[in-house]
Amino acid sequence: MMMLDKLIAACGGKENIRRILRVEESVVFELVNSEKLTAEAEEWSFSSSLSQLSWHPDEPLTEQEWHRIGQVIESNQHKLISDILLPARSAFRPKWHHAPQQGLINDPNGFIFHQGEYHLFYGLDPLIPGDKNRYWVHYTSTDLVNWHEKPVALYPSDWFDCHGVYSGHAISTEKELVLFYTGNVRVGEDRDRMTTQCIATSTDGIHFTKSGPVIKELPPGVTPHCRDPKVVRNGDHWLMLLGAQKENPDGKLQGRLAMYRSDDLYNWSYVGLSGDKMGDFGYMWECPDLYQVDGQLISNFCPQGIPSESEFHNIPHHCGYAQATLDENDQLSLEGFKELDHGFDFYAPQTAAAADGRRLLIGWMGMPDEIDQPSLQDNWMHQLTCIRELHWKNGRLYQNPARELQAMRGDQHQVEFTGPVMKQVVDVASKSFELHTRFSWPETGAVTLRLMDNGKYYCDFILDADNQRILLDRSRTLPSDGELVREILWENGQDVELQVLADSSSLEIFINDGEYVLSARVFTPEDATNIQLISEQPYCWQPLTYWLLT
Numbered sequence: 215m216m217m218l219d220k221l222i223a224a225c226g227g228k229e230n231i232r233r234i235l236r237v238e239e240s241v242v243f244e245l246v247n248s249e250k251l252t253a254e255a256e257e258w259s260f261s262s263s264l265s266q267l268s269w270h271p272d273e274p275l276t277e278q279e280w281h282r283i284g285q286v287i288e289s290n291q292h293k294l295i296s297d298i299l300l301p302a303r304s305a306f307r308p309k310w311h312h313a314p315q316q317g318l319i320n321d322p323n324g325f326i327f328h329q330g331e332y333h334l335f336y337g338l339d340p341l342i343p344g345d346k347n348r349y350w351v352h353y354t355s356t357d358l359v360n361w362h363e364k365p366v367a368l369y370p371s372d373w374f375d376c377h378g379v380y381s382g383h384a385i386s387t388e389k390e391l392v393l394f395y396t397g398n399v400r401v402g403e404d405r406d407r408m409t410t411q412c413i414a415t416s417t418d419g420i421h422f423t424k425s426g427p428v429i430k431e432l433p434p435g436v437t438p439h440c441r442d443p444k445v446v447r448n449g450d451h452w453l454m455l456l457g458a459q460k461e462n463p464d465g466k467l468q469g470r471l472a473m474y475r476s477d478d479l480y481n482w483s484y485v486g487l488s489g490d491k492m493g494d495f496g497y498m499w500e501c502p503d504l505y506q507v508d509g510q511l512i513s514n515f516c517p518q519g520i521p522s523e524s525e526f527h528n529i530p531h532h533c534g535y536a537q538a539t540l541d542e543n544d545q546l547s548l549e550g551f552k553e554l555d556h557g558f559d560f561y562a563p564q565t566a567a568a569a570d571g572r573r574l575l576i577g578w579m580g581m582p583d584e585i586d587q588p589s590l591q592d593n594w595m596h597q598l599t600c601i602r603e604l605h606w607k608n609g610r611l612y613q614n615p616a617r618e619l620q621a622m623r624g625d626q627h628q629v630e631f632t633g634p635v636m637k638q639v640v641d642v643a644s645k646s647f648e649l650h651t652r653f654s655w656p657e658t659g660a661v662t663l664r665l666m667d668n669g670k671y672y673c674d675f676i677l678d679a680d681n682q683r684i685l686l687d688r689s690r691t692l693p694s695d696g697e698l699v700r701e702i703l704w705e706n707g708q709d710v711e712l713q714v715l716a717d718s719s720s721l722e723i724f725i726n727d728g729e730y731v732l733s734a735r736v737f738t739p740e741d742a743t744n745i746q747l748i749s750e751q752p753y754c755w756q757p758l759t760y761w762l763l764t
């Protein structure tokens with residue numbers, strides 16, 4: 215028997231191998247159940263705390279042998295995922311947003327229009343409680359409304375991504391769909407992090423072949439928190455941007471973007487770090503993007519640990535954009551930073567060019583580390599935002615729901631109100647709807663739009679005239695991780711025009727043609743289908759127009 219087969223047998227068989235690590239030339243098998251180790255395993259060293267068997271072969275394994283072990287693990291993971299990705303009823307599950315059947319989802323990945331179809335991937339941790347071993351699940355669509363599930367695109371099955379296929383983007387070439395992602399690996403008792411930037415390709419847009427790391431080393435002075443590749447064209451070559459954490463000689467950590475260049479997508483040389491003009495701006499930047507919209511170059515990224523603009527926002531995570539310039543020498547400079555979304559739950563967005571050239575965006579409607587939520591009872595967590603289209607106007611980004619989403623609208627309902635009154639109730643009979651209305655700014659006091667309400671549980675959108683701000687208050691929703699209030703300062707008394715997209719356990723609120731957006735997970739019971747309009751003074755309500763969304 216070949217040595218490798220002997221080892222697999224000693225581990226208790228193929229099904230008992232959870233993970234493979236390559237620590238220098240040592241081969242480390244992590245087992246599902248250490249009790250299945252056979253007596254033959256005694257000749258190798260075994261760590262019971264890590265459930266890992268280590269073998270230092272006389273001859274290093276060939277790439278084919280490493281690949282073979284990866285295939286064994288992929289087939290175990292395929293079985294695991296096929297057993298659990300079955301539809302299960304959940305009152306909180308959105309009707310039309312992307313959400314998992316089971317498990318936890320996070321960042322959208324590889325969003326791209328390729329050979330006549332949109333492709334969208336996102337990170338899935340199939341087990342709850344999970345171990346952050348992200349898989350990339352895969353959906354395609356021709357209209358941005360109807361999405362078709364494809365086989366899982368990437369499993370965390372190989373030595374270079376065995377603790378998670380982390381986030382990244384895609385490139386469409388004439389022949390292939392090319393995925394770039396971060397391979398995340400944790401080694402030893404201290405779980406030392408190792409990150410490489412990896413590539414996988416597909417000729418049919420469905421089945422992907424991994425080619426492993428194309429960037430194996432970290433940039434100088436950068437910690438292993440270096441991830442989330444975005445690849446763009448600059449003239450005659452490619453650039454890769456990575457979210458990075460720079461460690462200064464005094465030990466201080468600073469978020470930056472690391473830049474590489476390549477002529478062929480496989481061989482990359484390091485260019486440098488970008489973002490110095492932003493100064494001290496958080497300890498880590500994640501999930502960069504770089505794109506043109508209406509003639510403006512923009513870079514989105516997620517800085518952690520920046521000062522908050524609001525007393526209500528006290529978590530370290532933020533997500534926003536800066537105006538960017540990129541010269542022919544690949545010097546990227548970033549200036550100014552604005553939050554992309556003023557709600558609770560918006561992170562790690564990706565953009566893609568639509569077939570007609572519009573710039574589309576989709577984000578994760580969830581936040582890192584916030585995992586205790588009512589949907590946990592049904593074994594799933596988080597959803598993605600709706601697809602939005604972006605515009606650059608008046609020196610800032612505007613976001614609107616992609617116009618394609620109008621195809622989901624059922625019959626139009628119009629509710630008119632007479633006379634100034636203090637309270638109105640409308641039962642929309644669903645928690646998945648689109649609502650449009652307009653408010654004149656009140657002179658004093660508060661005017662409230664109460665959403666997803668059953669009398670006991672609800673979420674309030676409040677025009678707080680006395681404090682010149684708009685509030686989103688979810689303190690009367692079912693208990694859940696996450697903060698309870700968000701605000702937008704509203705100092706000019708301007709009218710507030712609203713477009714609300716609701717979907718079972720989420721709200722996305724677009725204000726004044728998308729100048730501001732608030733995204734939120736909002737858990738209320740299934741019967742919370744009322745909308746209330748509440749004012750402290752008699753108030754003239756403008757008509758409400760709504761559609762149920764299916």
Ligand code: FRU
Pocket residue numbers: 320321337348378380381382396441442457500501561562582
């Ligand atoms: C952002 C993030 C990324 C990383 C991914 C792992 O939510 O932390 O930086 O690639 O999640 O799932």
